[in-house]
Amino acid sequence: xxxxxxxxxxxxxxxxxxxxxxxxxxxxxxxxxxxxxxxxxxxxxxxxxxxxxxxxxxxxxxxxxxxxxxxxxxxxxxxxxxxxxxxxxxxxxxxxxxxxxxxxxxxxxxxxxxxxxxxxxxxxxxxxxxxxxxxxxxxxxxxxxxxxxxxxxxxxxxxxxxxxxxxxxxxxxxxxxxxxxxxxxxxxxxxxxxxxxxxxxxxxxxxxxxxxxxxxxxxxxxxxxxxxxxxxxxxxxxxxxxxxxxxxxx
Amino acid sequence: xxxxxxxxxxxxxxxxxxxxxxxxxxxxxxxxxxxxxxxxxxxxxxxxxxxxxxxxxxxxxxxxxxxxxxxxxxxxxxxxxxxxxxxxxxxxxxxxxxxxxxxxxxxxxxxxxxxxxxxxxxxxxxxxxxxxxxxxxxxxxxxxxxxxxxxxxxxxxxxxxxxxxxxxxxxxxxxxxxxxxxxxxxxxxxxxxxxxxxxxxxxxxxxxxxxxxxxxxxxxxxxxxxxxxxxxxxxxxxxxxxxxxxxxxxxxxxxxxxxxxxxxxxxxxxxxxxxxxxxxxxxxxxxxxxxxxxxxxxxxxxxxxxxxxxxxxxxxxx
Numbered sequence: 001x002x003x004x005x006x007x008x009x010x011x012x013x014x015x016x017x018x019x020x021x022x023x024x025x026x027x028x029x030x031x032x033x034x035x036x037x038x039x040x041x042x043x044x045x046x047x048x049x050x051x052x053x054x055x056x057x058x059x060x061x062x063x064x065x066x067x068x069x070x071x072x073x074x075x076x077x078x079x080x081x082x083x084x085x086x087x088x089x090x091x092x093x094x095x096x097x098x099x100x101x102x103x104x105x106x107x108x109x110x111x112x113x114x115x116x117x118x119x120x121x122x123x124x125x126x127x128x129x130x131x132x133x134x135x136x137x138x139x140x141x142x143x144x145x146x147x148x149x150x151x152x153x154x155x156x157x158x159x160x161x162x163x164x165x166x167x168x169x170x171x172x173x174x175x176x177x178x179x180x181x182x183x184x185x186x187x188x189x190x191x192x193x194x195x196x197x198x199x200x201x202x203x204x205x206x207x208x209x210x211x212x213x214x215x216x217x218x219x220x221x222x223x224x225x226x227x228x229x230x231x232x233x234x235x236x237x238x239x240x241x242x243x244x245x246x247x248x249x250x
Numbered sequence: 251x252x253x254x255x256x257x258x259x260x261x262x263x264x265x266x267x268x269x270x271x272x273x274x275x276x277x278x279x280x281x282x283x284x285x286x287x288x289x290x291x292x293x294x295x296x297x298x299x300x301x302x303x304x305x306x307x308x309x310x311x312x313x314x315x316x317x318x319x320x321x322x323x324x325x326x327x328x329x330x331x332x333x334x335x336x337x338x339x340x341x342x343x344x345x346x347x348x349x350x351x352x353x354x355x356x357x358x359x360x361x362x363x364x365x366x367x368x369x370x371x372x373x374x375x376x377x378x379x380x381x382x383x384x385x386x387x388x389x390x391x392x393x394x395x396x397x398x399x400x401x402x403x404x405x406x407x408x409x410x411x412x413x414x415x416x417x418x419x420x421x422x423x424x425x426x427x428x429x430x431x432x433x434x435x436x437x438x439x440x441x442x443x444x445x446x447x448x449x450x451x452x453x454x455x456x457x458x459x460x461x462x463x464x465x466x467x468x469x470x471x472x473x474x475x476x477x478x479x480x481x482x483x484x485x486x487x488x489x490x491x492x493x494x495x496x497x498x499x500x501x502x503x504x505x506x507x508x509x510x511x512x513x514x515x516x517x518x519x520x521x522x523x524x525x526x527x528x529x530x531x532x533x534x535x536x537x538x539x540x541x542x543x544x545x546x547x548x549x550x551x552x553x554x555x556x557x558x559x560x561x562x563x564x565x566x567x568x
Binding site for chain 1: 536
């Protein structure tokens with residue numbers, strides 16, 4: 001009944017002939033292919049947007065620019081000033097996660113974010129990005145010293161605290177999307193058997209409500225939360241005790 | 251023997267639905283009360299307040315609907331051949347986990363709806379945005395019960411293969427971790443959501459800032475629940491070959507469940523205080539949000555300790 005079957009995905013183990021049979025080396029190829037399809041969809045969306053932006057302003061032009069402006073405002077508010085690199089990173093993170101969450105509205109495709117490996121990859125990407133710019137802003141020495149504060153004994157706890165951020169950010173996305181997928185699949189399994197139930201489901205709008213709430217709304221919300229938390233962690237890491245120092249380095 | 255199995259089986263089914271329905275009933279009652287009060291204050295905004303109350307109640311009911319779904323799955327999805335003592339004991343894990351979190355969420359997710367009704371009474375021309383805000387705040391509060399739902403589905407699939415008392419205890423521990431772990435953060439989320447809706451009622455010009463602040467803060471307040479989810483996930487994945495390991499898992503569940511209780515409430519209170527200040531003085535948003543997030547990250551350290559100890563208990567017990 002649900003649950004376990006959803007976690008079992010077809011796996012491909014390219015290194016098994018070399019004796020590496022640990023599950024770490026497995027590849028969930030369906031998830032990878034779905035992620036590629038998401039990237040393809042984004043590229044296909046970007047091509048017309050490029051040509052629309054080149055022509056003279058219209059409604060679609062306005063919508064695109066206001067979408068971008070919203071994110072510019074948002075990153076300004078959190079980071080204090082406009083930094084194109086960070087803005088580009090968090091916005092593209094948002095778009096990719098959003099598309100991953102919403103791709104299931106195309107029949108036959110499933111969300112790549114219902115696999116823990118995908119969300120962990122997003123979490124690690126944002127984590128390493130933040131750490132890289134933190135080192136760049138404070139220098140390696142200052143960055144290392146942060147781990148020994150307030151007393152040197154705190155070193156393991158500080159490291160665990162950083163890793164806990166990655167875990168929490170990726171499990172939040174995974175849990176919400178996976179929960180939505182389970183609920184949807186249980187509902188459609190329950191009504192799937194009979195024509196009467198399916199008609200009732202469509203006519204009363206339960207199908208639409210379930211898909212709309214758990215698919216579209218939660219997907220949008222969780223993508224936004226992921227992005228906001230990344231920006232916030234970034235702004236915390238970039239600020240230092242002496243504000244002018246951080247301003248110079250970035 | 252068979253009677254005990256049946257009693258445990260049906261107690262699970264009834265407890266899950268009953269606990270969540272009681273809480274959801276009380277919560278919806280309070281939403282209705284606040285709606286009537288709000289209409290009393292501002293009779294002109296009757297339609298808006300009614301809409302808010304109905305939408306708020308619909309979202310409060312999510313917890314009860316999820317619990318009823320699980321009850322149906324257990325009732326109709328169990329073969330008679332599977333029923334034995336270990337299966338019935340494992341199902342108690344579902345009962346504990348879902349009823350605790352369903353009870354907490356049912357009571358708590360009504361709090362934003364209550365203050366949203368009163369906020370609309372203050373700001374009748376700002377109703378649409380307050381409704382949208384309330385919906386997002388409430389949708390974030392549903393996360394713990396969704397997590398418990400996932401864990402319940404896992405326990406249901408593993409319960410069939412439980413053949414020893416240790417494995418049953420393992421599954422009970424997993425339910426206990428997510429059930430206990432979601433109470434504290436749920437209360438925190440409720441306190442914060444209430445204050446956030448209230449703050450928009452105080453100062454509607456701070457809407458944009460409070461909106462982003464709410465998303466960040468509710469994300470951070472949820473962190474302890476995610477730790478509890480992680481621990482119960484780990485408990486399910488690990489084998490409990492001896493009774494000692496099962497007891498260690500039970501103590502890990504208590505550790506993470508009780509250890510996230512305080513941080514959850516504390517995080518909610520920190521964020522609520524900051525939100526109130528932002529409504530009073532939106533100009534100081536960037537300073538207030540940074541201080542609040544720093545304070546939250548320090549307060550959530552306690553939850554991280556609980557997580558570490560729980561994970562050590564699970565992985566290192568031989």
